[in-house]
Amino acid sequence: MTNESHTPTPNLEQLVADADRGGRDARGMAGATLAAGALLWSFFQLWYASPIPFSLNWGIFNDTEARALHLGTAMFLGYLAYPASKRSARDRMPWYDWVLALAAGFCGSYLYVFYNELAARPGQPTPLDVGTAVIGLALLLEVTRRALGLPMTVLGLVFVAYALAGPWLPDVLAHRGASLERLMSHMWLTTEGVYGVALGVSVSYIFIFVLLGSMLDKCGAGNYMMQVSFALLGHLRGGPAKVAVMSSAVNGLVSASSVANVVTGGIFTIPLMKKAGYGGVRAGAIETASSVNGQIMPPVMGAAAFLMIEYVGIPYADIIRHAILPAAISYVALFYIVHLEALKLGIQPMMASGPARTPLQKLAGWGMGISGTLLVMGAVYGIGTGVQALAGQAATPILLALLAVLYVWLLRVAARHPDLPQDIDINHPVRPQPWPTVRAGLYFLIPIGILVWCLSVEQLSAGLSAFWAAMAMLFQMVTQRPILAWFRKQPAAPAWRQGWRDAVGGLQDGARNMIGIAIACGTAGLIVGAITLTGLGLRMTAFVELVSMGNVLLMLIFTAAVCLVLGLGMPTTANYILMATLMAPVVVELGAQNGLVIPLIAVHMFVFYYGIMADITPPVGLATFAAAAISGEDPIKTGIQGVTYAARTAILPFMFVFNPTLLLIDVNYGWELALVVAGATLASLTFAAATMRWFRVRCTLAEVAVLLLVTFMLFRPDWFMDHFAPSHENRPASEILATAAALPDNGRLTVVLKGLNLEGDELTKTVAVALPALEAGGGADVGRKRLAEAGLTLMRLGDQIQIGGVRFGSRAQRAGWEQGWDVVSVKAPNPHRWSDFWVYLPAMALLAGMWAWQGRRGGGTPQGRLRARAV
16 A cells, blocks of 8 residues: 555545635735734634733723624635635635625624724614625625535525515514614624624634644644554554544544544544455444544534533533533443444454453553553642642742643653654554553643643633643643754754744644634524524424424424434534524423423533534535545445444433433432443443444344343433332422522522413423532521522512522523512422432343343354354
8 A cells, every 4th residue: 555545635635624724725925814814813812812911901802892803804814715616726816805805804893993983873873884784794604605615605594584574474484574774783783693602602712722722733642642542452353443433532632623533533544444354434434433523522522512601601611521421431332333343344453462461461551551540630630739728829830830840851751762653554554562652742631631720620711721721732832842852962943943833833723723613603693693683483492392292302303303404514513503592492491391301501412412413424424525535435325334333422412311410410429420420331332232233242133122221221210210209209389498408519409380481371391400509507598598699589479489580691591490480399309219220230130131141142252253143
């Protein structure tokens, strides 16, 4: 095989460019303008994310001004980076794109340029305002067509037309309508439309995280993680497929681009998987399934995850906590799937694993590695918190000095050994030594460690945490090569030059990767603005209730189908914004009316997962096309096989909507957490075995049914226990304060409310809200304070309790509590109900029985496996 087999071909590089950063690679003035614009955009976003403007009391931008500059820059760079069509020249800039870029930049930043004038006359647009808005809207839709494709543009046009044509539509869709002046003012001159929440999240969070990921990839962290995965797993049965899964999981820590993940890892793993015996279709599907899941892997998740900060109203650290278990078990299940495929196909290890070791030696090696990692993490946490406790205000410089010493020491360790190779020899793969490979790039983990520390320990905002991690990454990019050269006694000047080039290139790559995301957020804001202007959201509730007949499961299936259909023509970010605006509140509301409390984060994660699934689903999934281009196989067949592998991810959203413990909601640390993690992990493995029809040997249909039953018992033990005793018992409304006081920290208060909706219909629904930490003491005063902090005020009217007030933007308001509604009853945890975990025992018995049964069929010998394969 020639060198081209493991180097990205021009077509693959163009596919990544078209999908992520724009396909134009112009030279001369156009190239310089694009590069300078991208660099300045990154500098502006770093400035905006930093605390420096507030320290200097200079250069402070309010949220609206930052959104306008963000969109103006994105539209300007969008016309420079994205050609008008696939047939347009990539190496030069036509004159009309210059005109469109300048006009788009002006229109996009109009809200910043004339901010004071617009603030002085709210709701009174001038002809210049309206004209600029009309032109800006047209230019936004055109750059959307270039960057995101025609479907997203058409959808935006449909919603604009819907807002204008309301009086002439059928009764079921009709609304008052809006004049051109009102529509343009709403969409372009306020923060209700294009400059809404989605663009605000893009400014505050998404850009800085995308920039951090781009810099990590630019400095070599992606290659380091690939080499570590190869060193740890390359010698196993089906090793290349397991490398693909692990490298995609760890790459998901720093990158959230499905297509880029497929190309950077797939150029090595797909040919190796084909050579191992998986075949081209399976190889492409495995790489696609693992790379797409990178968007759900914390701490750097897909861009849509950052939108949850605003839509759900919780810190990003909480989103990471809720996302970590489903993401982890999804990758564990895929790892198991590729192992089962290797067993089914009779694939043997491709390379030697080194000196033979006994099972006890292998266990000891893994045990020492895991325990050593935990000890290091514990030492870092202990030293960090200890210095903070002892040094007070002086802790920050001390910790920075310790971090610098650690960074230099890790570079000294890496300098003693050659640099890691930049590729893998596909013809004659050789397994690297694990420990030398791991220690060669440990310094790459420092920025990730800073991010996690700031989020979890310091509890800083997501944007500020990513800023400090990005600054550490910039420092590392500039200095790592010169310090390595100094330790190796090599000339430092070339290393300094390369370090600065890497830093500038990382800043430019991050900005170019953000162009399409910022434009998607702007166009999605246009759609959301049309929904809020016309009241379409209220009609959507009635429509979904009609389609689902009030059944929550049918409603979720309908939501998943809509996500997949929209994903055929929309990027994940825009798909999530639209579905989170239209469907998430509907699911929560209709669930409440059916007596089911569905946490808002669960519905948003549901929409997020199914939006990502569209990257795999044929016939349009870009990640699938990238994998098929590498494998040389049919993309449709690759996509269909990828959907089979992705079934273990597709089932998870349904499970955590009905069983929120999978999102670590209402889960106490200790044995309860351990049981939830163990049960969920085992359930994902049994479901993977059922989808592959292979456990110890090939499974019969009856055995598949048993595996599915075990899966359901482990994922939904509460469903079985509900048939013996209810999870909650009803108490009088008068006990709400006492119940609130007795709940543990962040425990959920669940009540039944009754009242009138906007249409005048009397409804009853079940709602819940997590209450903040319990103060010292007890009694009604504590309960009242906890409710107040959650955003609730109660009124007592005789024997009745009524919701007196619900604070806007509070936990209670987002959870569906209604001002003026009566509290019918309080649902307290049932003390007489057995733990749900007792269901694990019969599930384990069934699984053990099936293991023994298949063993008797000859599953323990190669001959038995061959006989079973013929079943």
